[in-house]
Amino acid sequence: MTMNACPHGLANPGMCPDCRRQARQQPHPGAPVHRATDVLIALALAVRPDWPEPDVRAALAAAHTVGMTWEQALVGLVRLMVDGHATPRELIPPHHRIARHVDPEAVRASASRGVELARHLLEERDPP
Secondary structure (H helix, E strand, O other): OOOOOOOOOOHHHOOHHHHHHHHHHHHOOOOOOOOOOOHHHHHHHHOOOOOOOHHHHHHHHHHHHOOHHHHHHHHHHHHHOOOOOOHHHHHHHHHHHOOOOOHHHHHHHHHHHHHHHHHHHHHOOOOO
16 A cells, blocks of 8 residues: 655655644544444343333334434433433433323423433543
């Protein structure tokens, strides 16, 4: 593999601070994110053994049905995994669910738990 010389005089542009700075400033798409539904389900069941697998699969299928992106479903399910009171069904926002009896108080309580847990996790530090 041949490498083009740096316009600043170095043989390897990776060693040139000016070339590295210029490369960082150029927009790039970043690494692709791949769907890994089976791996996510396995992770969810390992983290939350109290969740039935069909419920996790149904939540991910419903998320796709209502138009959530893979990234949104991934982040949402992980957020639910760390909330010991959450269920996979909570992945779908209540206004997207097709249900006759949704308890608004339960929805508010779930959202409040999620916010409180997120604050706690952001403040928590790993031991040195």
